[in-house]
Amino acid sequence: MQNILKNTDEGDSTPWMLLLILGGYVLAALFLFSFIAQGLIMLLFNYDVQESLGILTNPYGSESAKLPLMIIQAVTSIGAFIVVPLFFIKVNLKGRYAPFFNFPEQALRPILMTVVILFCFMVANSVVIEWNQNVDMPDIFSWFENWAQSKEAQLEKLTEYLTTFSGIHEYLIALVVIALIPAVGEELLFRGLIQNLFGKAFNNPHVAIWLSAIIFGIFHFQFYGVVPRIFLGALFGYLYYWSGYLSLAMVGHFINNGLTLTLLYFSQIKFINYNPAEADSSPPLYVVGIFFLAGAVLLYLFRNLFPEKNA
Template identity: 45%
Template structure:
């Protein structure tokens, strides 16, 4: 399939607009979600801000923190991109989601590819975690990484099945749909219009995708994931496959944590022990084969040509 730009629209301006709208949505609805939580908390403002800035050790604040994560992401990554497609591009909002073109073999291949990449990426994760950046940047990045780790552990302490479902939606489903709509569906497309090279567009988007998360000790593995999602979309011309890969990557982690916390599985996915190199090599070989097979499934359906 071929992508077309609406008449009179500059891809560079469109790129700036969609990024600006998404950033503004994050900023505005972060405050809006905090205002909602403050209204229902019943706390004095000073006490509320103190507790929200350091919620660790307060289980009752997990629902509030999860909501503050959920609402801005829902608006910025799903609502705003869909409105942008409708208003600025004048096309059906779900035109990149081709449910009628899904086929079972390709779905299984995409899932298998994602699992292979998760295992292979573990080597890159370990390498990236041990990078020594120049000071004082290294100390700042380490402190931020540690704070993010503590917050993640706090939010993924699943105290009930209902909380697990809410966390699963917030951590796995909303990012899988929204981040793919924004990054692969819009940003990657406009970068292709600008560069005229799909591979440059995919990797530039992947770099931007990783930088957006502001976690430098996971920058490279997240960039590889972003490029992988980009190629899932590029070869199929169907954004659902990129969303599926993103969902498997996030959802599998959340699900395994929940199962481990309930003693239903013995494997701790947060275990930092290295995966044996021979296992990584085997999954890398399988992944390469699956990737070639995936690309062959979609002859003449490239997202950009």
């Protein structure tokens, strides 16, 4: 990893204390900025309190609820995943922002490799996605399984609602809210801060990468998608660790989310015949194997682009 914490001043705080402080900031921001977002849509759309709360509890009754819901998600995500980490860097670490956003001097090749690696990973990870979606819990955990299935159904309904585009303007809004903001914010939080702090706590980058990835997967509250998301988080972690540039993990995160949205939009305007939301199964295993091997080779080549980081 690019040791972006090496020039910071943590005072007497240990990495564990800083992680607790950061977690407290994030939880507080999720509540605070959700209230700010509610107030904002009340102001922008002339909603009363009941109408504003109805956007969250039952947004599906009206197409007009989509934009307010996007605004709520954008404001909350910016607050919790961008404002909080930047505040933490400046106040708690007394650090600079630039090391978190730098690109390599010769950026084109690693960016293109990141894009292709993510495409290969998405195909290979489809097997894990299919397996995770069909996990059966033991009877003793039936209460949890029922809750998880109910939550998953709600999230699927919400995702379908937000990603059914009436025009290119809704696609572009979704690209910003669902792809760009999470790519910057979640990588800044989970890899830029949490992974680095775990790295200092354990003095082991691999433990830091996988612990951060597990937290990243659990944080999305999707049991039937947690395992592939953990692998995705680990991939972002290694892209960052091997290159030393958090910006490349941000690019990868954006490609992962943005490509799915783009395929959905192209399907809806009949530009392509493939709809990722309707894919019932993963590709044949030999196809998955080819993309897995291609991704592994590309990761090896990607790592070798930065020999000074991996000596």
